[in-house]
Amino acid sequence: MGLVMVERRGGAAVMRYANPPFGTMTAAGAQEMLEAFRPLASDPAVRSVIVTGGLPGIFIRHYDVDELAAMGEALAQAPPRPPGPAPAERPASGYLALVDAIFEAPKPVVAAINGLCMGGGFELALACDLRIADPAVEAIGLPETRLGIFPGGGGTQRLPRVVGEAKALEIILRGLTFTGEEAHRIGLVHELAADPLARALEIAAEWETRGAEGLAYAKRLTRAALDRPIAEGLADERRAFQAVMRTASARAGLAQGRQPAEIQKA
Numbered sequence: 001m002g003l004v005m006v007e008r009r010g011g012a013a014v015m016r017y018a019n020p021p022f023g024t025m026t027a028a029g030a031q032e033m034l035e036a037f038r039p040l041a042s043d044p045a046v047r048s049v050i051v052t053g054g055l056p057g058i059f060i061r062h063y064d065v066d067e068l069a070a071m072g073e074a075l076a077q078a079p080p081r082p083p084g085p086a087p088a089e090r091p092a093s094g095y096l097a098l099v100d101a102i103f104e105a106p107k108p109v110v111a112a113i114n115g116l117c118m119g120g121g122f123e124l125a126l127a128c129d130l131r132i133a134d135p136a137v138e139a140i141g142l143p144e145t146r147l148g149i150f151p152g153g154g155g156t157q158r159l160p161r162v163v164g165e166a167k168a169l170e171i172i173l174r175g176l177t178f179t180g181e182e183a184h185r186i187g188l189v190h191e192l193a194a195d196p197l198a199r200a201l202e203i204a205a206e207w208e209t210r211g212a213e214g215l216a217y218a219k220r221l222t223r224a225a226l227d228r229p230i231a232e233g234l235a236d237e238r239r240a241f242q243a244v245m246r247t248a249s250a251r252a253g254l255a256q257g258r259q260p261a262e263i264q265k266a
Contacts, residue, residue, distance in 0.1 A: 002032055003017060003018060003019050003026075003028070003029040003032050003033075004016065004017055004018075004029070004032045004033050004036045005018070005054060006036050006040070008046075009201055009204075010201075010204070010205065010208060011045070011046065011047035011048065011204065011205075011207070011208040012046070012047065012048050012049070012050055012200075012201060012204035012205075012208075013040045013043075013046045013048075013049045013050070014049075014050045014052065014197065014201075015033065015036060015037065015040070015049060015050065015051050015052075016052055016053065016054035017029060017033060017051070017052075017053060017054055017060055018053065018054025018055050019055075020055060021055075022058075022061055023053060023055045023058035023059075023060060023061040023115075023116065024060070024061050024062060024063065024064040024065075025060050025061075025062070025063045025064060025095065025120045025121060025124070026063075026064045026067055027067060027094060027095065030094050030095035030098050031093060031094055031098075033098050034093065034094070034097055034098040034101060037049065037098065037101055037102065037105075038101060041101060041105040041106065041107065044212065046107065047107060047108075047204070047207050047208050047212060048107055048108040048109070048110065048204045048207050049102075049105065049107065049108075049109045049110070050109075050110045050111075050112050050197065050200045050201065050204060051102070051109065051110070051111050051112065051124070051125075051128060052111075052112035052113075052114055052196065052197050052200075053113075053114050053115055055115070056115070057114070057115035057116065057138075058114075058115040058116045059111070059112075059113045059114055059115050059116060059117040059121055059125070059137075060116075060117060060120065060121030060124060060125075061116045061117075061118060061121060062116075062118040062119030062120055062121055062143075063095070063119050063120030063121075063153070065147070068149070095120065095153060096153065096154075098124070099123060099124055099127040099153055099154050100127075102124065102127040102128060103127040103154075103158075103223070104223075105219075106212075106216035106219070106220070107207075107212065107215060107216060107219070108129050108130065108204075108207055108215060108219065109127075109128045109129050109130075110128055110129065110130045110131070110132065110200045110203065110204065111124070111125035111128040111130070111131045111132070112132055112196035112197040112199070112200040113125060113131060113132065113133035113134065113137060113140065113180070113189065113196055114134055114137075114196050114197065115134070115137055115138075116137065116138060116139050117133075117137065117139070117140045118139055118140065118141055118142070118143055118177055119142060119143060119144055119151070119153075120153050122140055122141060122142055122155070123142070123151055123153035123154050123155045123158070124153070125140075126154060126155065126158040126159060126162065127154060127158065129219065130190050130191075130200075130203065131188070131189040131190055131191075132189065132190060132191045132192070132193050132196040132199050132200050132203075133180040133183055133184065133189040133191075133192055133193075133196060134180050134192070134193065134194060134195075134196050135179070135180040135181045135184070135192045135194070136179075136180060136194075137179060137180035137183070138179060139177040139178070139179070140177060140178050140179070140180065140183040140188060140189070141171060141175075141176050141177030141178050141183070141188070142155050142159065142171055142172055142175065142176070142177075143175040143176070143177055144172075144175060145172065145173060145174070145175040146175040150172065151172060155172065156168075156172060159171065159172065161226060162187060162188065163186060163187050163188065167186065167187075180192060210249075210253070211244070211247060211249030211250050211252075211253055212249065213243075213244050213247045213249055213250065214244050214247075214249065214250055214253075217240045217241075217243070217244050220240075221233070221236060221237050221240060224236070
């Protein structure tokens with residue numbers, strides 16, 4: 001039996017990760033998720049993807065520590081990289097390729113956090129566009145510095161964009177984790193729901209009635225907003241706006257919007 005199960009729920013694809021008994025992320029699990037996710041990201045019939053845990057009380061506990069320890073031993077025996085900035089490498093497989101694929105997917109991706117979500121599990125959730133958590137979740141966060149390492153799956157780059165530099169430094173340097181309610185209070189998750197998957201499916205239903213092209217442009221432009229000068233971003237936005245206005249979905253939506261309010265509500 002595989003570690004990943006995909007289920008179609010209308011226009012949404014629900015992807016569950018389960019690695020019993022502990023629910024940790026592994027190299028094999030990450031690759032299996034990547035191979036399941038890529039077809040969903042490119043399928044026009046899939047309007048959104050929801051990622052959740054397949055074990056009770058566990059979203060993704062964290063990355064497997066034994067695998068990380070083995071990686072450290074292997075790197076210690078290898079020649080060190082030359083000094084200077086690291087090359088801008090684009091991983092093609094494995095966990096890093098998975099979080100990049102989620103982050104860059106041309107459709108909304110929601111993390112339905114149904115349980116423990118730490119380290120590599122939370123970094124995967126950070127790559128998602130929305131995060132919905134059960135308030136009863138016991139631990140959400142990035143505890144890596146407690147083990148002498150740091151979040152290496154995007155956490156140092158994505159967390160400051162979510163909660164700001166000051167709070168991100170506190171969380172990462174101290175290796176903090178939070179309950180679901182605490183995580184919502186400080187902005188790590190967008191919503192709380194006793195059934196995060198059910199709530200994610202409610203939101204996904206909204207996207208089924210909206211133009212896929214408009215959502216894709218909106219996600220790409222917003223994701224890039226803090227990474228470039230505003231003049232460059234505005235120019236890209238204006239080009240993209242003209243492009244999306246040409247699409248059939250945009251023209252249909254605008255035609256619907258011109259109808260009287262009482263008809264729209266019906």
